[in-house]
Amino acid sequence: MSVVRRIGLALLAPALAIGVALVISAIVIALIGEDPLAAFQVMTDLGDTPAQQVQSIVVILNRAVPLFLSGLAVSVAFRMGLFNIGVEGQYRLATILAAAVGAAVTLPGPLHVLLIIAVAVVVGAIWAGIVGVLKVTRGVSEVISSIMLNFIALGLASYLLTGPLRGSGEGASIVTTTPIAESGWFPGLNGLLTGLGLAEPRTELYGFLVVAIVVGVAIAVLIKRTRFGFDLRATGLSPSAAAASGVDARRMVIRTMLLSGAIAGLIGMPDLLGDTHQFGTEFTAGLGFLGIAVALLGRNSPLGIAFAALLFAFLDRAALPLQFADIPSSVVTIIQGTIVLAVVIANEIARRLALRSAERAGAAATAPPPPDGGGGGGGTSPDDGPDGGFQNRAGQAQGAQA
């Protein structure tokens, strides 16, 4: 009963949010004189032939992999009540430096790929680490410093691309770094698809999908099953209680930011190693900001983030068909933005419902004996730190049910 209720409540908020977002989007589409049903049909139509459908699914998966990593990077910090808004800058800077290092050396296959990934991870971690160090030593809010570092990283990346790391010739319309040699490419998974008896898609399915799944599982284990993860969640739920039980909050901030930045460094890797093999002005942008949305939608759990990433990738894929159908493709962005806003509001409502039912259960349990028994922590009042906000409450909602 309790388990069913808990799952129901966990699913209620996202489902409600997506429903509300669809209704609002339908209204918007109707307002501009288009048929909402026709638009939704265009968005959900993956193609007529099996080959087209497989192709569409590969496009969605390829988009979902970086979104998933981005959401994961944001969520690790969120869990501790830290807002890492600088994921965008972290992955851009990490990707261009990794691309440059990858192009500069030639190593045997797996080593080459590993080196590129290692560079990206280290650069991402360092860039995020600055935020942590500034917060701990100088008391600078991580929200502001990570936003400023975003701009600095974007400026640095554009300087590096047009200056020292420029690989394309003068006068080329798209500026890029030198391409990475083939030993530094990540093998695709199309062999697996054809092995399963599916039609061969035109685009290669990123092999990085496997890495992303491994990272997701590793983070889930790290958060749920280790001392570090426990300290992290404890600090997120109640900084004062964690500090009282011996958690070094300052060290936790820096370690969490390093971890978040390391994951952020991976975001550009699927596209770099699996498709473009060079960093350029056309390289996928905006993944860091979408990651915040994905993390919110996925309620900071790796599995939830995976679903959220798939949903966002699915919506992104619909942009092109919408354009063909003469409907502004920015409808997709509006749906995404509305989903995020709706999901945070729905989360809040779900939390309050959970709290109320827990309080009722607690009151019922403690009614006969004197009220000092404490009904499973049901009566805890939400006393949050200034930043801990969202995660605190989501966590309390779950904690109150347990």
Place this chain on the structure above:
Amino acid sequence: MSTVSTPSAVARPRGPLLSRLTGGGRRRQVLWLVAGIFVLVSAVRVISGEEALTSSSTFAAALLLAVPIGLAALGGLFSERAGVVNIGLEGMMILGTWGAGWAGYQWGWGGAVVGGVVFGLAGGLLHAIATVTFGVDHVVSGVAINILAAGIVRFLSELIFIDNPAGGGAAQSPRLSSRPPDFSLPVLSSGPDLLGKLEDLQWFLISDLAGLLRGLTSDVGVLTVVAVLMIPGSYLLLWRTAFGLRLRSCGENPAAADSLGVPVYRLKYVAVLISGALAGLGGVFLVFVANIYREGQTAGRGFIGLAALIFGNWRPGGLAAGAGLFGFADGLQLRSRTAVVALLLLVAVVLVAVAVYQARRRNVVPAVLALVFGAAALVGFLTIDELPPGIVFFTPHLTTLLVLSLASQRLRPPKADGLVYRRGEH
């Protein structure tokens, strides 16, 4: 058992010379600091020979760029003084630019002002509904509004500006049909232009001062004056009226305010709405500068406004200084890429001063760090001729970060800033 904390207006004892100079309390200290910095900048101008550093055109550009940042910061002031953190300023500013572009090409500059304010207001309303009514975390709601705003303006542009006979496209509006009026101060900055002549002499300090005054008084938009007047106006409203006291009490201790009959929810709504309107007005000014709406026009100025607010310790005067500083950095990088290099000398001097100060207080690590970075800045000044555009672009953001990391520890935000207030849950 809460004790009332007294403001730290009591001057701490320093050296005999310093205490004589700064004897007048905090206000006098700030005045000396500003004057000192100006003399320093002037000296750097003479040494480096970069006239753009204190030319009237740089100061004019700085004022032009400081106004949107200052308006965003002012918006943040209202909202955060009422206890609502507003990361969504950037999004509200984006909405404001679009509203100004859309209304401006049809009804001129007056329409642009109204359009921008109304669109910003709509963004503020959304933030208020999410944070005050539904109790969503403030940063989360703000981030969502930023994402949503970018999508909305793109969508509206695709809908209205593409195939528009007046011009424009998916990323920009048609030109505004009229420009806002501006004026120059007679005699000093127009006609005989005394300040201009003084500026051309390139005397130490005097010409710099003339450049500053001329930049602030020639071709100034009427709306700029209104915007500047809003700073003391906000001070009077927030610190000298009953409304202001009640609004600030919502940001310090909403439960206590509620128990005294202050309508906390309503005041928070009002504050966030004002916040959105001011951010939108900031967007209007950006549109006036370019005379057109362009996508990405805000370039993070809403965030810089937020940083200016924090830098200014959540006070109108402080945020104005912050906005001026960032406006100056921004104006300088637009005017001259070589002049930015001269800033490195300034940074070097300041860092060496910090190093000496820290060394005297026996803080070895900060002193060494400051000295190392100061030396690096000096080397940079001596070896670099011109910074590449990618680097120059983030001068204001780097300045923000440096200033915040030097000043953050002395700041005092409103006590209940960012906390979700639910009646009866506290």
